[in-house]
Amino acid sequence: MGWPLNLGARFPFSRKSEPNKVVKVPTWRPGRDAMSAARLIRRATLRSVGSYFHKFRSNVRFASRPSISSGNVGRTWDKQYLYKPEVMAKMVQIYRFYHNWCDPGDDKKTPAMRIGLARGRVYERDFM
Known part of the structure; x- marks a missing residue:
């Protein structure tokens, strides 16, 4: 991934309901693979x-x-x-x-x- 997600990652696909979405993961596990991290970021929403x-x-x-x-x-x-x-x-x-x-x-x-x-x-x- 290249950056610590507990500092926050901008969601690359903006939506009308959440245009400036930033996802912070405070309980990051070091062994998490890239697909699992992407799924976690995609499902983080307050919609x-x-x-x-x-x-x-x-x-x-x-x-x-x-x-x-x-x-x-x-x-x-x-x-x-x-x-x-x-x-x-x-x-x-x-x-x-x-x-x-x-x-x-x-x-x-x-x-x-x-x-x-x-x-x-x-x-x-x-x-x-």
Whole structure:
């Protein structure tokens, strides 16, 4: 490879979701072959985390990014934003539970089903 990967290696193929990707491998094993190192660098991504937060911001109106209007004199607060951060923390917990246990993805499985924590999804009717 020619350089220590614990200092960081630029990913040579930029993507729209991660344009300036740098991968750092803090637990490098000296006996790792080049194909294994390349596979490790290729699979290092935060795309799913960014996708989750984008989905949260678009589904929960209170968490959307602020918009600046010309008539608002540069202020970014609007009537749909929350006054209390405690309410947002509760909404984040509710949404995280819904996303992990109730909301199936494209493959009809929830994240809890994909990692083996659940055999089936939890339905909203089970909460009533």
